[in-house]
Amino acid sequence: MLRALAETETMMPMPDWIAADWGTTHLRVWTMDGQGRVLDRIRSDSGMGQIGPGDYESTLLGLIGSSLPAASWVPVICCGMAGARQGWVEAPYRAVPCPPGTIADAARPSPGDPRLRVFILPGLSQAGPADVMRGEETQIAGYLAAHPGFDGVLCLPGTHSKWVHVSAGEVVSFRSxxxxxxxxxxxxxxxxxxxxxxxxxxxxxxxxxxxxxxxxxxxxxxxxxxxxxxxxxxxxxxxxxxxxxxxxxxxxxxxxxxxxxxxxxxxxxxxxxxxxxxxxxxxxxxxxxxxxxAEEMTLNGLRAAWTALRATGG
CATH class of the missing domain: 3.30.420.310 (2-keto-3-deoxy-galactonokinase, C-terminal domain)
Incomplete structure (x- = not known):
């Protein structure tokens, strides 16, 4: 009896939603409560470059399946390469100038598991000079959520670094x-x-x-x-x-x-x-x-998308 009680007390609570940053080489997943607090952090080497288009759902379930409720669904908000042409389902780019990380334009794959309702945030594009980003827009949204009213430039170093002009809550232009x-x-x-x-x-x-x-x-x-x-x-x-x-x-x-x-x-x-x-x-x-x-800004951006989704009742 005492042992059963101890196991119950240490069980991870069921998440209200799942946040995921699906990169080319790595996947980061956070199980979240309804207040935007992290319940658990999971890292995996199952980035887009290591899996096929049909492997996204099984990869995600392998990481968080045991955390999902048996009789209801959980929103999964993804950014990054899950929305690439070779990803789970393509999330079209939004042309700048525009706000970053908008849930209203998210792509919606159709998982086989009824416990998942997946939203993949769109990337951003620029016609001239031609440029695109996918994943960094969520960091930008996270920075703006933490620093409302910011008017200036964000530098996002990485494999392909980005310089982003932000004004009035929108990405005005960027270069990679x-x-x-x-x-x-x-x-x-x-x-x-x-x-x-x-x-x-x-x-x-x-x-x-x-x-x-x-x-x-x-x-x-x-x-x-x-x-x-x-x-x-x-x-x-x-x-x-x-x-x-x-x-x-x-x-x-x-x-x-x-x-x-x-x-x-x-x-x-x-x-x-x-x-x-x-x-x-x-x-x-x-x-x-x-x-x-960078990780905290990504999570901030996913939180902002979750807040917007919840406001719509989605």
Whole structure:
């Protein structure tokens, strides 16, 4: 009897709704109560790149199936690659200018399990210059929910970093940069892999490289090869080479994105490591960016979508 009572007391309460951020490589799921509080956090490697279009429901049920009630349904609000063309069901992009992360335009797959009612938030698109985002719009919505009235620029570092102009609660324009992906390709799959370390950071080397790249962005292809040449000729330390590579790539990004950050109120939405690098680079240019955690802003955006859904009685 005592044992049964103890097991009952430690059972996880049934969620009122499920929040999910479905990335290309990872999936993050939160079971939530009706007040927007997290009951449980679940992380998985079952991102879009690891599963097929028919695997989304079974993947989700494998993670949260035991938390679902037996005789009623639970809303599942997703952002990210679940709405891609190769995802669960395609969620069409909304063209800017527009508010981000709107539940009214969510795509609605038809799960086989009657306990699931799924809403996949739409991404954003821009006609000229052509650009798209999927997932970051929910971070933007989360930042605006936490900072109502914000008028400025959000920097969202990542594999494809985003610079986003926000005004009057809408995304006005944005630009994407493949900086993170280029860094991964060069450091792991180019001739620079023999010179660039796998970890570590040298602040001085990074700052010098950022300044150099911003002053001479047209020379980037030559400057990149110099990292290999210095490694061969002077024994350039791998951590210094890594820091210079990061600085050169972020430097040319800052040079191209100058209209977004120069003289603007800038907030960086990122986890510690990439956020630190962008903050360091911007501070050296005289900017004073605010910081916000990417995961918390994603969850804030999903909470805002849940609140809007509940207001409609959906």
């Amino acid at each position: 940069f493949m900086t993170g992906e280029i860094f991964a390709l060069l450091s792991r799959h180019s001739v620079l892999r023999h010179s660039v370390g796998s970890a570590g950071h040298d602040s001085g080397a990074f700052a010098d490289a950022v300044a150099h790249a911003m002053s001479r962005p047209a020379a980037i292809a030559s400057d990149l090869f110099s990292l290999r040449a210095q490694s061969l000729l002077t024994g350039l330390a791998p951590v210094v080479a890594r820091s210079r590579l990061s600085g050169l790539l972020i430097g040319i990004e800052l040079a191209a994105a100058r209209p977004y950050w120069l003289g603007q109120d800038v907030a960086i939405v990122a986890s510690d490591s990439p956020g630190d690098a962008y903050a360091e680079a911007l501070l050296a240019q005289g900017a004073a960016p605010h910081r916000a955690d």
